[in-house]
Amino acid sequence: MSEPTGTDEAGGPSPAPPPINDVRTPGPVVRARMLSGDVGYAVTRAAEAQHVLCDPAFSSAATFLPRAPAEPREPVGSSRVLFEMDPPEHTRLRRAVAQAFNRRRVEAMGAGIEEVVDGLLDETAAAGPPADLVQTLCAPLPLTDICELLGVPREDRYSFRGWAETIMALRGHSPREIDRARAAIQRYFADLVAARRADPADDLVSELLTARDREERITEAELVRLAITLLIAGHGPTMNQLARSVYALLTRPEMYAALHRDPELVTTAVEELLRTVPSVPVATPRLALRDVEIGGVPIPAGSTVAVSSLAANRDPALFTDPEVTDLGRTENRHLTFGYGPHFCVGAQLARTELRTALAALTRRFPDLRLAVPPEAVRWRTDSLFHGPVELPVTW
Template sequence: MIEPTDLDEAGDRSTPPLINDIRAPGPVARARMLSGDVGYAVTRAAEAQHVLCDPAFSSAATFLPRTPAEPQEPVGSSRVLFEMDPPEHTRLRRAVAQAFNRRRVEAMRPGIAEVVDGLLDEMAADGAPADLVRALCAPLPLTDICELLGVPREDRDSFRGWAEAIMALRGHSPQEIDRARAAIQRYFVELVAARRAEPADDLVSELLTVRDREEPITGPELVRLAITLLIAGHGPTMNQLARSVYALLTRPEMYAALHRDPDLVATAVEELLRTVPSVPVGTPRLALRDVEVGGVPIPAGSTVAVSALAANHDPALFTDPEVTDLGRTDNKHLTFGHGPHFCIGAQLARTEMRTALAALVRRFPDLRLAVPPEAVQWRTDSLFHGPLELPVTW
């Protein structure tokens, strides 16, 4: 069986031959999931897009206590967005989509740049060496999403701990995860009540207006939307930024190329999203009926996981997929997903990464790892994969 951890190691170690080994059995292969269940891994782009768009594959059913071929009752009503299916998912996603459209995110760009510059000012003042995860990669997306939601500064450290516990695969007990879920829910229940009494210039207040005037969204659903945005707006970007900088610093010529030509940053971000995704294997789906993908029969009740990492190296979609080309322009990677669950915060994540990398290469042209690459410790207890710490010097 192919362990999903093999896919993760391929991303961390940048070993395309391993990716090719995983794809060798075909676009869909039997695989053992982290849960221990045997399911199917999808490793080619066309088949990945099929699974991510086909309603025969359910996100919501995956999160039931037991996973029958057909859900016995409507699911998702107590779930966050990535644990839902249409039409419930569509209704709630529509309510929040405007907050992350291109125009809204573009208006946030000066504020994001200000946050980045402030964090880098502190890093420079503290001096080398520094942990780039603590100095930049973690606080940047957390600050931005908390600003968007209207969460006060003094509460943000707690939010980071809660979000990491909720998304943990290992390292946290079920009781710790339940406590984190309860704590974050209590917080947002109180925040929603406060904003209903006294609206502010933030997304929670805006969503309350939508709830009251346009869409039939309940108060608990509004709380869960806020939880979704916190988790999805923090963990993936934190790890993606750290993984990307690690990839650049282990190939210093790439980092130097960005310093010489800052115009490369936009395409470089897309290429790093393609080659070192922070979510190498996406949230599994459950097959609700017998279905065929890539010529492989998948029985009802089977768990199916899409490997963005492998699909992003599909030669049918990318020229020379094993080559990291910072100037690649035709880059239809699947790191943000595809179909109904395409990452709602993709534009914000792109803006954060572009702003952070542009500032790093401008202000720290001599940035380099402060430890050997193999000494960097990787996060293995979460759906989001990245360095636990990234020691750098300059």
């Protein structure tokens, strides 16, 4: 879609719509440029955001059709992943994941996550200072945890990281490289599923196989795709959220010191950092299936509509002093994990990882600081996830 050239109230050319990741003022709805380059609508106020994320008039599935039409042309197919589905297909798969990825399983991972964090921080301490925390902590932690959850042997996790990063990067990799990485992960999980079918273990893939057998409509191919979705969705957002959170704390050293002094603060601090510096600033775009109105703004059928959690998280209707970062904030219904039927499946795991990592980091490295000026840190700008490329620190 080419960009519309409108006029402003004074009759002059209107400014180009801002990139979706930069929209941060609660609106309720503004024109914005999506990562794809298309111009669509950004929903920026909390109430309207929650509405869009629950209303079937806004389809996830239709967004992924080759030339997204106003009405889906085909039933939502089994070749899609959770993000790309609408009910009832979505409901069926989602139920299976929720059953397997339950609270008990995540709680049982708690001690293991602590152990992984401690091991990574031991290695960081032994090799530094300085260190790049993205490499030594933020990237390996979620990857190790998700591999643990899925039952992927640790020795395979470096190959996984390469594949997952290639698939998620929107630029910098040729379509061929992306296809190759997809195929490699696909093959790996097909083998893993076959191995668990022959010899079940206490892991998520084995549990999903049980769900598959209960819910016979889940195919083995869908199960492989679910595992891949969890791997990819469980890695990038958490890695970037941890890195963004540490950067935010180090650029406000009084906040880092407060966490060191009062470790109990970590639970609310993690939520406040999710609210103010979200690694996923925008939920997956939806397609309007009919003409609709959001917050008084008419949206034509076929428009791309994206919820900006970054902006909605600053809505004064929902948050007192929204621009203030208050690590002790208790009322914090941010939208960083989404809302409604597609609400993040891994929210509880991500929270546990973030709390464990920030608590251990502030405890073990009370004098941690950036090793470069804050403005020298490079940021990912071309990805679904927002975060520093490297985080050079010293102590």
